[in-house]
Amino acid sequence: MKNLNxxxxxxxxxxxxxxxxKEAVKTPEPKAKEIAAxxxxxxxxxxxxxxNIRQYSKEGSFDAFTKDIPQLKQLGVKIIWLMPIFPIxxxxxxxxxxxxxxxxxxxxxxxxxxxxYYAVSDFTKINPExxxxxxxxxxxxxxxxxxxxxxxxxxxxxxxxxxxxIKTNPDFYTxxxxxxxxxxxxxxxxxxxxxxxxxxxYDNKELRKAMIKDMQFWLTEENVxxxxxxxxxxxxxxxWEEAVPQLRATKDIFMLAEAWEPExxxxxxxxxxxxxxxxxRMNHIAKGEETVANWDKRMQQIDSLYESDDILMxxxxxxxxxxxxxxxxxxxxxxxxxxxxxxxVAPGMPLIYxxxxxxxxxxxxxxxxxxxxxxxxxxxPLLEKLGALKNTNIALHGGKNPASYTKLQTSKAAQVLAFxxxxxxxxxxxxxxLSNEAVITTIDLVGSFTNHINGDTIMFREGQDVxxxxxxxxxxxxx
Numbered sequence: 001m002k003n004l005n006x007x008x009x010x011x012x013x014x015x016x017x018x019x020x021x022k023e024a025v026k027t028p029e030p031k032a033k034e035i036a037a038x039x040x041x042x043x044x045x046x047x048x049x050x051x052n053i054r055q056y057s058k059e060g061s062f063d064a065f066t067k068d069i070p071q072l073k074q075l076g077v078k079i080i081w082l083m084p085i086f087p088i089x090x091x092x093x094x095x096x097x098x099x100x101x102x103x104x105x106x107x108x109x110x111x112x113x114x115x116x117y118y119a120v121s122d123f124t125k126i127n128p129e130x131x132x133x134x135x136x137x138x139x140x141x142x143x144x145x146x147x148x149x150x151x152x153x154x155x156x157x158x159x160x161x162x163x164x165x166i167k168t169n170p171d172f173y174t175x176x177x178x179x180x181x182x183x184x185x186x187x188x189x190x191x192x193x194x195x196x197x198x199x200x201x202y203d204n205k206e207l208r209k210a211m212i213k214d215m216q217f218w219l220t221e222e223n224v225x226x227x228x229x230x231x232x233x234x235x236x237x238x239x240w241e242e243a244v245p246q247l248r249a250t251k252d253i254f255m256l257a258e259a260w261e262p263e264x265x266x267x268x269x270x271x272x273x274x275x276x277x278x279x280x281r282m283n284h285i286a287k288g289e290e291t292v293a294n295w296d297k298r299m300q301q302i303d304s305l306y307e308s309d310d311i312l313m314x315x316x317x318x319x320x321x322x323x324x325x326x327x328x329x330x331x332x333x334x335x336x337x338x339x340x341x342x343x344x345v346a347p348g349m350p351l352i353y354x355x356x357x358x359x360x361x362x363x364x365x366x367x368x369x370x371x372x373x374x375x376x377x378x379x380x381p382l383l384e385k386l387g388a389l390k391n392t393n394i395a396l397h398g399g400k401n402p403a404s405y406t407k408l409q410t411s412k413a414a415q416v417l418a419f420x421x422x423x424x425x426x427x428x429x430x431x432x433x434l435s436n437e438a439v440i441t442t443i444d445l446v447g448s449f450t451n452h453i454n455g456d457t458i459m460f461r462e463g464q465d466v467x468x469x470x471x472x473x474x475x476x477x478x479x
Contacts, residue, residue, distance in 0.1 A: 035144040037252040038225055042149075043271060043311060043349070043399035045391045046078035048256075050318055052354040053082065053130050054114065055370045062135040066142050073146045075357060075380075076387020079254060080143055081228045083319060084117035084153045085136065087127050089160025094119065094196040094367045112368050117153070118230060119160035119196045123214040133222075140223055149225035151254055152218055156211055157234045158184055158197035165210070166198060172207040174199040184234070202236045212243045219250045226253035232270065233259035244269045256313065265310040275312035275348055277301065282316065282339045285434050286332040291414040292434055296407060302347070309400040314343040315351040322353060323366045337382060338432045338473040341453070344386040345421065345430040345475055347405050348398045357383055382453070386475070389452055393477065395426040403428075412441040416468065428452075431466075432473035440467050449476035 036042075049072055057064035072080070093101040093115035104110040114129065126133050143150045159165060165172045166181065173181040184192040184199040200207060218224045227247075232240070247253055248268065257270040260277070264270045281298045284290035302312065315321070316339050317328050328336045344350045355364065355372030359379045364370045390396050397403045403423035408431075410416040415435040421428045429449065433439055445460045452475045460466070 035147060035149065035225075038149060038254050039252065040400045042078060043254070044394075044397040044401065045076075046349055046399070047076040047344075047387050047390055048079040048081055048313065048349055048351050049075070049077040050081045050351060050353045051083065052319055052364065052372075053085065054117070055364050055372055056354050057374075058371055060129065060369060060371075062131040062139045066135075066139045069139070069142045069148065070146055073148060074387075075352060075383045076391045077148055077352065078391075079149045079151060079225075081151050081256065082153060084120060084155060084230075085127055085130060086117075086120040086155075087122050087125050088115040088117065088129075089119045089121040089162035089196070090115075091161035092119070092196045096367065098195075100196065114369065115160075115367055116196055118155050118158075118194075120155050121160045121162040122164065123154075123159075123211075124217050137222065144223075149254060151226040151228055151256065152224055153230060154215065154227040155230045156200070156239075157231045158194065158199050160196065161198055163198070165207075169206065169210070172200055172204055172210070174201045202239050208239055208242060211239075212246055215243065215247060216250060219247060219253065225251075226255050228256040228258065229270070230258050232257035232264060233261045237261075237263055237269075240264065240269050241267065262305050262307075262310065265306065272311040272313050272349060275314050278312065278346070278348070279315055279321075282342065283331050286335045286339060288436065292417045293414060295417055295434075299405065299407070308402070311399055312348040313351050314346055314348045315353070316340050316343055317353045317356055318351060319353065319364075319366075322355070322360075323363050327361055327363060328356065329361050334436070335434065335471045337378070338434060338471045340379070340382065341386060341473055341475055342417070342430060342432065344390050345396060345428060347402055347421070350386070350390065352383060385453060389428070389475070389477075393426055393428055394423045395421045395428040395477075397423055409444040410441045412439045415439050416441045416443070418443050418445070427478035429476040429478070430473070431468075431476065433468035433471060436470045438467070438469050440465050442466065448479045450479055451475065452477050 051065060053062060053065055054060045093113060095101045095104055095113040101110050101113040101115065104113065126136055140150050170181065176182050181198050183195045183197060186192055202208060215227065244255060255270040257264045257273045259273055265273055277298055281290060281295050285292065285295065316332065316336070325331065332339050357380050358373045358375060359377040360372050364372070395403050403421045406420045406422065408418035408420060410418050415433055415437070416431070416439060417434050418429070418431045429445065431443060442463060443460065443466055446462050448457060448459050451458055458476065
């Protein structure tokens with residue numbers, strides 16, 4: 001009997017251990033899809049999307065944006081640039097006009113003012129307004145699963161007044177004659193107008209190390225693919241010469257400078273800079289203040305200032321333009337579609353800003369909660385067609401080995417812009433009447449072409465008159 005009891009006990013213990021072993025064995029979770037390393041080939045055909053998480057949805061969250069990432073792929077997007085995702089300082093939090101949130105007496109009214117994304121209180125944390133670090137990781141994973149890279153908007157020139165460095169490392173900051181930390185100043189000592197942030201002093205070597213360390217965190221720990229660096233030209237170039245090689249040694253990354261200076265594109269520093277003057281030409285031509293001749297001069301200026309493998313970002317809007325200078329409709333009127341197409345066909349990389357794909361017709365609030373529209377109208381199908389052409393036709397390559405750009409002569413040189421992009425025998429043409437008057441012109445173009453926008457076949461003969469309505473444009477693919 002004792003032997004039987006002992007047998008039963010041993011058997012039960014064995015079964016119990018076996019059950020625990022079985023319980024401990026978990027079904028392995030599916031591995032995240034590995035995205036290819038950032039490459040020059042990707043840059044040739046990429047469309048970049050600027051995501052304003054706060055205003056993208058009613059929720060203003062990572063999760064709400066993540067759900068739409070597969071749709072962005074339909075627009076040809078290969079890079080998502082996230083506006084700053086970091087916690088925002090409470091001290092001197094920006095409200096409206098010259099006011100800080102602390103100046104608002106009504107506590108309920110004060111809650112409306114969420115401050116500037118660019119007043120960062122911690123470079124390694126997530127703004128709780130948007131969600132959690134886990135939510136952010138899911139966003140990155142979803143982007144990578146869809147073959148899209150993610151870059152962070154980095155703010156190296158200044159911090160918010162709550163940043164821990166203010167107390168722990170005050171020597172990281174610019175100080176006045178009284179030894180007080182200052183907001184950013186112009187060369188003449190007059191404030192730039194960014195009173196909600198404290199200016200960093202790059203003469204301090206320890207600041208440089210700390211900044212690079214925080215940037216490395218996002219590459220090594222959170223798998224991001226690079227940075228868009230705010231007012232990069234206001235930070236000493238020799239800092240970038242120190243920082244970028246270290247970042248690139250970590251992994252292959254994409255670097256965008258909010259700057260025009262050619263020196264920032266040299267020596268494998270930044271991959272792309274802002275085409276500010278290209279954008280300004282479009283705005284001025286749209287308003288009738290300039291003509292196509294000014295566009296031609298800009299193309300010549302690019303050739304003289306930049307090297308052949310420098311990339312410039314083309315845009316008809318972005319967060320600054322929309323909030324402070326006006327919507328696409330305000331600035332470009334009935335020429336919006338023509339200039340949007342131009343931003344895709346011209347040399348460089350085109351940008352889509354949150355809401356542009358939904359025909360957004362209002363200026364997004366910058367320091368308060370707002371929301372972009374979410375109904376697809378005229379712009380979505382246009383961007384979809386342009387994105388597909390940019391992704392697939394090498395004649396629109398705009399990266400380190402770009403397609404050529406050749407101006408075509410017209411008999412209405414002030415109003416009609418016509419040019420050819422070509423690479424390895426593939427050709428794409430842009431023809432646009434960039435004026436508010438109908439014109440009849442001849443164009444130095446012969447042959448049969450497909451209008452990519454509407455699918456029509458168009459034949460051009462030598463000396464043929466071409467009638468173009470105000471702001472009418474064509475994107476032609478050689479047959």
